[in-house]
Amino acid sequence: xIKSPICDLLGIRYPLFQGGMAWISDARLAAAVSNAGxxxxxxxxxxxxxxxxxxxxxxxxxxxxxxxxNIMLKAPDAADIASLVVEEGVxxxxxxxxSPAAFMPAWKEAGIIVVPVIPSxxxxxxxxxxxxxxxxxxGAESGGHxxxxxxxxxxxxxxxxxxIPVLAAGGIFDGRAAAAxxxxxxxxxxxxxxxxxxxxxxxxxxYKDKLIAASDIGxxxxxxxxxxxxxxxxxxxxxxxxxxxxxxSVSAEEVRAFGTxxxxxxxxxxxxxxxxxxxxxxxxxxxxxQSAAAIVExxxxxxxxxxxxxxxxxxx
Amino acid sequence: xIKSPICDLLGIRYPLFQGGMAWISDARLAAAVSNAGxxxxxxxxxxxxxxxxxxxxxxxxxxxxxxxxNIMLKAPDAADIASLVVEEGVxxxxxxxxSPAAFMPAWKEAGIIVVPVIPSxxxxxxxxxxxxxxxxxxGAESGGHxxxxxxxxxxxxxxxxxxIPVLAAGGIFDGRAAAAxxxxxxxxxxxxxxxxxxxxxxxxxxYKDKLIAASDIGxxxxxxxxxxxxxxxxxxxxxxxxxxxxxxSVSAEEVRAFGTxxxxxxxxxxxxxxxxxxxxxxxxxxxxxQSAAAIVExxxxxxxxxxxxxxxxxxx
Numbered sequence: 001x002i003k004s005p006i007c008d009l010l011g012i013r014y015p016l017f018q019g020g021m022a023w024i025s026d027a028r029l030a031a032a033v034s035n036a037g038x039x040x041x042x043x044x045x046x047x048x049x050x051x052x053x054x055x056x057x058x059x060x061x062x063x064x065x066x067x068x069x070n071i072m073l074k075a076p077d078a079a080d081i082a083s084l085v086v087e088e089g090v091x092x093x094x095x096x097x098x099s100p101a102a103f104m105p106a107w108k109e110a111g112i113i114v115v116p117v118i119p120s121x122x123x124x125x126x127x128x129x130x131x132x133x134x135x136x137x138x139g140a141e142s143g144g145h146x147x148x149x150x151x152x153x154x155x156x157x158x159x160x161x162x163x164i165p166v167l168a169a170g171g172i173f174d175g176r177a178a179a180a181x182x183x184x185x186x187x188x189x190x191x192x193x194x195x196x197x198x199x200x201x202x203x204x205x206x207y208k209d210k211l212i213a214a215s216d217i218g219x220x221x222x223x224x225x226x227x228x229x230x231x232x233x234x235x236x237x238x239x240x241x242x243x244x245x246x247x248x249s250v251s252a253e254e255v256r257a258f259g260t261x262x263x264x265x266x267x268x269x270x271x272x273x274x275x276x277x278x279x280x281x282x283x284x285x286x287x288x289x290q291s292a293a294a295i296v297e298x299x300x301x302x303x304x305x306x307x308x309x310x311x312x313x314x315x316x
Numbered sequence: 317x318i319k320s321p322i323c324d325l326l327g328i329r330y331p332l333f334q335g336g337m338a339w340i341s342d343a344r345l346a347a348a349v350s351n352a353g354x355x356x357x358x359x360x361x362x363x364x365x366x367x368x369x370x371x372x373x374x375x376x377x378x379x380x381x382x383x384x385x386n387i388m389l390k391a392p393d394a395a396d397i398a399s400l401v402v403e404e405g406v407x408x409x410x411x412x413x414x415s416p417a418a419f420m421p422a423w424k425e426a427g428i429i430v431v432p433v434i435p436s437x438x439x440x441x442x443x444x445x446x447x448x449x450x451x452x453x454x455g456a457e458s459g460g461h462x463x464x465x466x467x468x469x470x471x472x473x474x475x476x477x478x479x480i481p482v483l484a485a486g487g488i489f490d491g492r493a494a495a496a497x498x499x500x501x502x503x504x505x506x507x508x509x510x511x512x513x514x515x516x517x518x519x520x521x522x523y524k525d526k527l528i529a530a531s532d533i534g535x536x537x538x539x540x541x542x543x544x545x546x547x548x549x550x551x552x553x554x555x556x557x558x559x560x561x562x563x564x565s566v567s568a569e570e571v572r573a574f575g576t577x578x579x580x581x582x583x584x585x586x587x588x589x590x591x592x593x594x595x596x597x598x599x600x601x602x603x604x605x606q607s608a609a610a611i612v613e614x615x616x617x618x619x620x621x622x623x624x625x626x627x628x629x630x631x632x
């Protein structure tokens with residue numbers, strides 16, 4: 001068994017978070033991951049506060065294990081979601097895209113454990129200063145919105161800078177990368193892309209098929225020129241978006257308008273021509289649909305095996 | 317002691333290559349690394365074939381240990397360098413930016429061990445097919461010319477695809493990342509950026525000072541729009557280059573002309589305004605000048621310690 005302070009802090013079996021993916025991570029996926037011993041996370045981007053409330057309540061009916069909610073702080077309804085998690089007795093909140101400072105007094109009063117997702121040392125230090133319990137250092141190998149630094153270089157720098165525990169995200173597909181993350185000083189990992197093909201994941205079957213078909217160079221980054229970098233599958237939408245953003249005759253507003261609704265088209269319609277299929281650099285490793293439980297077991301069982309056997313092979 | 321098939325193959329003590337950095341990696345640095353038990357590499361970008369010959373001969377006078385030459389295959393004199401390494405009895409060649417297929421018969425005849433540096437699975441497979449003995453899978457955390465994928469996601473995908481040994485490069489600063497690379501399936505690591513501040517490294521003192529002063533977000537990527545991505549310190553030169561490459565009123569030729577000679581200005585003149593100071597994402601971890609031997613010992617001793625102690629801490 002792998003032991004980690006994050007397991008003690010959260011009351012979970014495995015130090016593995018499932019990423020809180022907008023429109024994707026719902027009660028069913030989160031509960032499946034929590035039931036398998038990890039920490040399931042419901043995204044607060046679900047189409048409004050009441051939709052999120054329903055997912056939280058549904059998740060509670062599906063698992064008696066801890067689960068959390070991921071809040072994108074620049075979302076227009078972030079303050080309402082911040083109150084909702086207190087009302088609904090959510091135990092863990094992860095945050096992205098902004099500072100949760102304004103919400104920390106209420107969250108700490110309610111005993112919520114707060115784990116911001118951060119892309120750099122400066123951001124990590126800010127989060128520690130406002131009272132975060134831990135951070136997820138997310139490398140830009142990840143799918144979706146990304147920063148500039150990548151896991152192998154980011155994690156040790158964040159670990160050196162902070163006193164609170166650090167989890168690693170970005171490029172984590174199986175037990176090899178999870179074991180690597182521990183070597184870098186992380187106390188756990190967050191996995192997003194691989195859960196896209198979980199049986200319990202709501203994304204369209206076309207999304208799953210295209211992810212399984214992708215090669216190692218199957219992703220690209222759009223939006224870098226707009227200060228809003230997003231990693232997704234190299235599909236007609238992404239290539240057109242990329243072309244538009246570097247075309248001086250197209251305004252930033254036109255580019256953004258072109259992108260509006262594209263995640264919906266991917267997740268719900270499976271529209272490969274017009275959708276934004278968020279996916280990380282591990283896309284080439286995704287080969288099959290599996291249950292969330294099988295994914296959790298493969299990553300954590302694999303990490304344990306590698307930490308035990310590989311080390312014996314390497315050390316004379 | 318860490319054991320690795322790459323040590324047996326090359327007759328070296330530690331599975332650690334020093335990156336062959338253009339204009340930077342000379343006989344003095346390579347010999348210091350080889351004497352410390354790693355594999356020193358002389359860059360073949362030294363200002364002509366005869367300059368490379370002098371460095372090879374000088375290196376042989378400074379060490380009786382194995383060392384190698386890194387050949388950038390798109391350099392105009394690559395074919396001459398390919399003959400030179402045979403003439404001079406060089407034992408190890410690493411290659412970048414192209415295929416060494418045309419040179420493989422002569423190199424294999426001469427008993428040279430060939431280790432291409434590759435950025436993707438497709439490239440790695442090509443190199444295996446033309447007879448490479450091993451590859452260095454280089455993540456785009458690295459300084460200098462880079463690909464698209466990053467170490468945590470790249471290395472496992474290359475390891476899965478190949479039968480020959482894989483070393484990891486990109487984001488490797490200390491024993492933590494070296495231990496992580498082994499978990500990913502690598503049999504060794506290549507380190508560039510950290511050797512820039514080695515006492516035996518020829519770069520200007522300003523280059524060393526600026527690298528030591530850099531933070532985690534101290535590097536950026538220029539040339540992406542030209543299909544020639546280069547990671548370097550965020551300095552006035554890099555910011556201006558970046559601005560020019562995305563300025564529709566500036567032609568690609570003008571941008572390239574602006575970049576000509578910029579590495580020289582960094583390495584030899586320490587011109588922080590006008591030079592291109594190649595550096596990887598680990599820049600923020602570089603804190604002090606050290607001997608090459610101290611760097612090698614810190615990385616490999618650190619890896620051994622982490623593999624031994626960390627694993628005991630983690631496994632129940």
